[in-house]
Amino acid sequence: MTKEENEERLKRLKSIVSALPEKPGSYQYYDAEGTIIYVGKAKNLKARVSSYFHTEVDRFKTKVLVSKIHDISYTVVNTEEDALLLENSLIKKYNPRYNVLLKDGKTYPSICVTKEYLPRIFPTRTINKKWGTYYGPYSHVGSMHAVLDLIKKLYHPRTCKFPITKEGIEQKKYQVCLEYHIKNCGGPCVGKQLLDDYQKNIEQAKEILKGNTRVVLRALKDEMLQLSEQLRFEEAEEVKRRYLLIDQFVSKSEVVSHTINNVDVLTITNDEKIAFINYIHVSNGSINQSFTFEYKKKLDETDEELLQLGIVEMRERFQSNAKEIILPQEINLNLEGVTITVPQRGDKKTLLDLSLMNGKQYKFDRLKQAEKLNPEQKSVRLMKELQDLLHLPKMPYQIECFDNSNISGSDAVAACVVFKKMKPSKQDYRKYNIKTVVGPDDYASMKEVVWRRYHRLLEEEQPLPDLIVADGGKGQMEVIRQAVEDELGLNIPIAGLAKDDRHRTNELLYGFPPRVIGIKDTSELFRVLTHLQDEVHRFAITFHREKRSKHALHSELDDIKGIGPKAKETLLKVFKSVKRIKEAELSALTETLGTAKGKIIFDYFHK
Template identity: 60%
Template sequence: MERKINQHIKDILSIIPDSPGCYQYFDEKGTIIYIGKAKNLKKRVSSYFNKEHEIRKIQVLVKQIKDIKYIVVDTEEDALLLENNLIKEYKPRYNAMLKDDKTYPSIVVKNEYFPRVFMTRNIVKDKSTYYGPYSSAYSAKLMLQLLKELYPIRTCYLPLTPETIQQGKYKVCLQYHIKRCKGPCEGLQSHEEYLENINHVKEILKGNSSEVSQLLYQQMQKLAEELRFEEAQAIKEKYEIIENFRNKSTVVTPTLHNIDVFSFADTEKSAYINYMHIGNGAIIQAYTFEYKKKLDESKEELLSLGIIEMRDRFKSTAKEIIVPFLPDIELENAVFTLPQRGDKKKLLGLSELNVKQFKVDRLKQAEKLNPEQRNTRLLKEIQDMLHLEKLPARIECFDNSNIQGSDAVAACVVFLMGKPAKKEYRRYIIKTVVGPDDYASMKEVVRRRYTRAINEGTPLPDLIITDGGKGQMEVVRAVIEDELQLKIPIAGLAKDRKHRTSDLLFGFPPESIGLVQQSPLFRLLEQMQNEVHRFAITFHKEKRSKSQTRSELDQIKGIGEKTKVLLLRHFKSVKRIREADFEELKKVVGEAKAKLLKHWTEPNVPG
C-alpha cells in the first residue's frame, strides 16, 4: 500500500544525508512532536514514511508530521548526547521521557584560601571542585557528616585571607570551642595543615578512601614509634572511622575501579534503569530512575538513553560499562561488558536487585493511588497465565447448591475489571434435574444463561470459572462449545480437603496452572470462589426455608403469605401453631382465619 506523502516531506527525504545525527518532527503548528537520533539519517527518517507500521501510536505520529529538520554530527555517540539534550529542552509529546528530572545535590570544595566543604544544587564556574551529583540530599549529608567526623573544616562564611587573619578582623566561634574547627580565622591553624586535610577530603569524595586510610595508618604507626601516643590515638580514631565507612561501602574487591553498572526492568508503560558507579570496589553513586514509554521503544533503545543521561548527569568517564544486554549504541571511549561470573556478575546482580525493588515499589505506590490499576494488573496476570486473546474484563463464576438433591439451585456471579458487579448476579432454580446431580445441574444453568444471552444480545464473558474441578469444566465446555458453538475460555477453581481454594485449572484436558498461595492473584480468585459459593448457599437456604413453610401452611385455603409471616413470627414454628387454642390464634390473625386454622388442625371440629 503506497503511503501519501506531501511534496515538502518528499523534498526533504530526497536530500537528507547518510550521516549520523538528530532529526526533529514538527506538526502543522510548528511544534516539535518527536526527536530521534540515527547512525544514518536518510535510512532512519525514510523508514517512517516508506512502510506500514503496526504500532498505532507510530501511525498517529506519522500522520501529524508536517515538517522535518535535522542536525548532522560526527558520531552516533554525539547524536545520542544531542538527542538527550534536545528532548530535555523541548519535551516532545511522543518521546520517552525521564520521569524524574530534578536537580541533584553535589558536594563542593570551594576555591578559597581556606576552602569550605558543603552541599549545593547550583554549579558555579568559579574554579571550585564539585563531587557528585548524589542521588539524594540524605546521601550527600551522610558523606558530609563523615568528613566532619574526620577533619575539623570551617563552616563559617568569613572571607578569610592572609591579610584579614593577620589584621585580627575575626574571632573564633562556637565551632572552635566544641573542637569542630581549629580556628584558622585567628591563625590558630596553619594554611598547610588545613590544605592537607582538604586533600584527604578530596580523595575520599573521589572514592579513594583506601589511600587515605593507608596514609592515616602509616602516620599512626610513626607516631606510636616516636612514643607520641595521644597524637597516635587521635589518628587511630580517624582511621577506624574511615575503615568502618569502607567496610560498609565495599561490595567487591577494591581492584574494580571506575566502572559504571546499569540494569533494566520494565512494564507495559514504563522502563526502570538502575545506575551504579564503582570506585575501589565501593558504590560511589547509585540511582534508579524511570522512563515513560511513548512509542513502544525497545529495551536496547531505552537502556541507551539511560546510559547517556546518567553518564552526562553524574559526569562519569568510566572506561568500562557493565550491562545486562548490549544497548543500541557504541561509545568511543568505553566498552560494554556482559559478565557471566565473578565480581562483575555480583555487581550486576546487585544493580538488578535494586531495579526490581524499585519497580515493585512504584507499582505498589501506583496501586495505592489507583486501586483499579491493581485489578488491571491482576487481570493481565490471568491473561498471560492462561494465554487469553484479550484481558478477562468480564468474568462469570458458577456454583451449585443442594442437600441430597432437594431444593437444588445454582448461582452465577459477575466480576467486571476484578470487582463484583452485584446487579448482574443471577440465581437459578434447577428445573430439569431429579436427584443430586451437580453435573446435570451445571449443564442446565449454563445452557439457560448463554442461550438467553445469545437471544437477547447481552454481553458474553471473557472467561468462565466453575467452582469445581475437571468434571465441571467438561460439562461447561460441552454446552459452550458443542451445543452453543461459542468460543469462551473456561477455567476451574479446585479446592483442597478442607474445602479451601487450592489451584486454578485450565485447558482440555485440564492442567494445574500453579497459583502462588496468598499472592494478590490467588486472593482475587479466592474472593470470586467464596462469593459465588456464598450467593448460591444463601439462595438455597432461602428456598429451603420457604419450602419447609409451604409444605404445612400453604395447604390451608385463605391463609396468605402475610398471615403465615405473622403466625411464624408469633408462634416460632408450625408445631406450636398446631398446638395453639382458638383464642390464641384469634388474637394473632382474627376470628375468621383462626377458624380456618382450627379446621386444618382439627378437621372434625364444626365451623
C-alpha cells in the same frame, strides 16, 4: 520558605513515602540543591521512612533533618544485611551531613592496629595516629564487631595492655595469662609464638581490614597447597580452617562479589508509554550508585535504542569511567575501551537481577502514586496484569465465577457472581435452582448452570464474559469447557482457582490441559481473585441457607388451597400445632376461621 510552600513540600514527600515498597533497602534524602544529606537502611523501607513524618516525632534533630528534605530515593535489596552493607558504602562515598548529627553527637568507631612491638587490634572512637593505623570509621557497630570476631578467630592477637618489649621477652619479664590457656592467644610475650609468625598474622589482619579479603584468600590457598606438598598436613589443616572462615565471612559481607570492580549495570522495564531504566555502579564489590529514570516514548523506540540513550546519559551524569557495562541484551554500541557483557549466570547475573528488581519496583511505585490520583487506573493495571499472566486476547473487563451448594444432594443450588473492572457487580449476580440433576453431583450441576447461563445470554443477545473462573480445579474447568465450547460453541477463556487441604486458595489454573500459573499469594491480583472466589462461595451458601430455611418451615397447611398466611397464623396461634388442628372438631375450626374456611380445613384432614 512560606507556610504554603512547606505544606506542599511535605504533601509531596508523603506521597512518595506512601508508595515505598515494604522491602529491605537503603534510602537517601536530598536537600533543595539535590545533595544527599542523609543515608539510612531499613528492613521495611515504607515503615522506616514514614516514621520520620509522624506528627508525634519530638526529637529536635529529626525535625531539623525533615525540614531540609526535598526529595527521597531508595534502592531495594534482597536482605537486611545487604541493606546495611549498601548503607555503609553510600555513607563512605557521599559523607552525608546529617548521618553523624543523628547519632547524638557521637563519632563512628574505628579499628586501631597499634605500632607496638607486638601490635594489638581493638575498636576505638579516639583517633591518634601516633599510636597506630586506623581503619574505618564504621557506621554500624555490628559490622565492625563481625570483622573483629573474624580476626580474633583467625589470628588470636594479644588483648593485654602491657607495654611488651623485645628486651622484656628476652629477659622473661612476662607470664602467660588466662587468654593463652583458653587458646585465645599464642603467647608471644613468653616466646611461645614466634615474632615472625605473629607479625605475619597482623599483616593478614590488616589486609582484611582494608577489604582485600581475596588477596588473603589467595595467599592462604597457596600456603595450604605448599604445606600439603611437604606432607605437613596438620599445619595445612589449620590454614584451611582460616581459609574457610574468611570465605564464609566474605560470602555474608558483600552485596556483590569482590571480583566485580568499576562496573556499570543497566536494565530496562517497559510500560506502554514509558520505559524505566535502572542504573547501578559497582566498585570493589559494593554498590555506590543506584538510580532509576524514565523515558516517555514518542516513536515506539526499541529497548536497544533506549538502552543506548541510557548508557550515554548515565555515564555522563555520574561521570563513570567503568570499563565494563552489564546489560540484559546485546546492543549495537561501540565505546572505546568498554566491554559490554550479557551474563547468563554467576555474580554478574545476580547483579543484573538486582538492577531489574529495582527498575520494576520503581515502575510499580509510580503506578501506585498515579492510582491514588486516578483510582480507575488501578483496575486497568490489574486487568492488564491478569491478561499478560494468562495471555488473554483482551483485558478481562467482565469475569464470572460459578459455585454449587447442597447437602447430600438436597436443596441443590448454584450461584454466579460477576466482577467488572476487578470489582463486584452485585446487580449482575444470579442464583440457580438445580433442575436436571438428582443427588449430589457437583460436576453435572455446574454443567447445567453454566449452560443455562450462557444459553440465555445468547438468546437475549447480552454481552458474554471475557473470562470464566471455576471455583475448583481441573474437574470443574472441564465440565465448564464442555458446556461452553462443545455444546454452545463459544470461545471464552476458562480458569480455575484450586484450594489446599486447609481450604485456602493456593493455585491459579489455566489452559487445557490445565497448568499452574505462577502468581504470588501476596500480590494484589491474587487478593482480587481470592475475593472473587470467596464472594461466589458466600453467595451460593447464603442462597442455599435461605432455601433450606424455607423448606424447614413448610407444613401441611401450606398445601391446602384457600388457606392463606393469615388464616394459617390464626390456626397455629389458637391450636398451637398441626396435629391439634387435625384432631379439632368442625365447630372449633369454624369458630376460629368462619364457616367456609373451617369446613375447608376439616374436609382436607378428614377426606
